[in-house]
Amino acid sequence: HVQLVESGGGSVAAGGSLRLSCVASGYTSRSFCMAWFRQAPGKEREGIAAYDSDTTRTYADFAKGRFTISQDSAKKALYLQMTNLKPEDTAMYYCAAAFLLPNVVARMIAAHFPHSGQGTQVTVS
Numbered sequence: 001h002v003q004l005v006e007s008g009g010g011s012v013a014a015g016g017s018l019r020l021s022c023v024a025s026g027y028t029s030r031s032f033c034m035a036w037f038r039q040a041p042g043k044e045r046e047g048i049a050a051y052d053s054d055t056t057r058t059y060a061d062f063a064k065g066r067f068t069i070s071q072d073s074a075k076k077a078l079y080l081q082m083t084n085l086k087p088e089d090t091a092m093y094y095c096a097a098a099f100l101l102p103n104v105v106a107r108m109i110a111a112h113f114p115h116s117g118q119g120t121q122v123t124v125s
Contacts, residue, residue, distance in 0.1 A: 002026045002115040004095045009120030016085050020120060022078040022095030032099045034078045036069060037110050038091035038122075045094070047108030051078060058107045085124045092119040 008020040020036065035050035049069035050058040057069055068081040078095055096113035098106075106112040 002097055004097060004115060004117035006093065006095045006117045006120040009093060009122045011123040011125065012085055014086055014124055016124070017081070017083045018085065018122060020080040020082070020093055020095075020122075022080075022117060024076040024078070024095075024097060027097075027099075029099050032097055033101055033107060033113075034071065034095065034097050035107060035113060036067075036078070036080045037094045037096055037113075037116075038089075039094070039119075040091040043091075045110040047110065048093075049080065050107035052107070058104070060108060082122075085122075087124050089122060089124050091122060093122050094119045 003025045004022055006022045008018060012018055031053050033050055033052045036048040037045045038048055039045040047060050048063050049067055051069050051071045066084050070079045095117045097115040098113040101112055
């Protein structure tokens with residue numbers, strides 16, 4: 001079955017940077033979308049960025065200009081480079097994968113991603 005393992009979270013001062021990594025295993029399909037989501041206490045899980053198998057990148061408005069999603073297909077790894085971090089970026093960050101999305105909008109909707117990791121905590125102070 002699909003497994004996703006995130007790493008790279010931590011505590012950082014406002015204005016700092018972090019690079020999150022996600023290693024995937026358990027699938028062979030080349031048609032998939034991988035994405036990063038985050039969830040702060042008391043809030044719904046929100047989409048940050050998605051990377052489709054055709055290399056299309058999609059970003060939430062708050063992530064544009066500060067976050068960059070990338071992928072190493074050979075390693076089945078997904079990355080999220082985060083810069084100029086703000087206290088409101090504090091959340092648990094999750095890597096997720098989906099092999100069939102109904103439309104482009106679904107790339108930012110967690111409910112369309114059946115596979116998700118355990119998350120890595122990012123705290124910005």
